[in-house]
Amino acid sequence: MNPAQLERLGEHLHRLRLFKSQERLEALLQEAAGKELGYADFLELLLGEEVSAKTAKNITMRTSLARFPFVKGLAAFDYAYQPSLDKKQLTALAACHFIDHGENVIILRPPGVGKTHLAVGLGLEATNHGYRVLFTTATAMIATLTKALNEGKLEEKLRAGLVRPEEPITETQQVGKVQ
Secondary structure (H helix, E strand, O other), X not given: OOHHHHXXXXXXXXXXXXXXXXXXXXXXXXXXXXXXOOHHHHHHHHHHHHHHHHHHHHHHHHHHHOOOOOOOOHHHOOOOOOOOOOHHHHHHHHOOHHHHOOOOOOOOOOOOOOHHHHHHHHHHHHHHOOOOOOOXXXXXXXXXXXXXXXXXXXXXXXXXXXXXXXXXXXXXXXXXXXX
């Protein structure tokens, strides 16, 4: 491939915002030539790397926006320290079907038993599944909502950070969430 063609391909990839493909184009072309890959196989290789890079970037962005107090997944949880926990139940929760069904997960235990770690771990799983997550404590949420209510901005606050914009908020829901 001549340098002018390589430059044009790079420009096309840049305009399409396929930055990882642009960055790796020469190496992938060499790999494809060395393995004698067909057109479809090369295209799959090129686009597969782009999808992986964009997915990793999105997970990183959602993780930082979630405001976790630390980043520790469920794999790092010490189940021996908390033998009363049902590991199968946590594995099922990690699949995030409860989110799809609009269900809540409430973790109640005394201080120092790993509730925050479990919440962060489930939140990280949710970000990996493509969901937006916001970590907060019940105390902080109540304080935020009470302040918003006193300022007459409760609905705005709920729409901005605690529910999806496409979900309408009714008067009953507003009162129910504050009390």
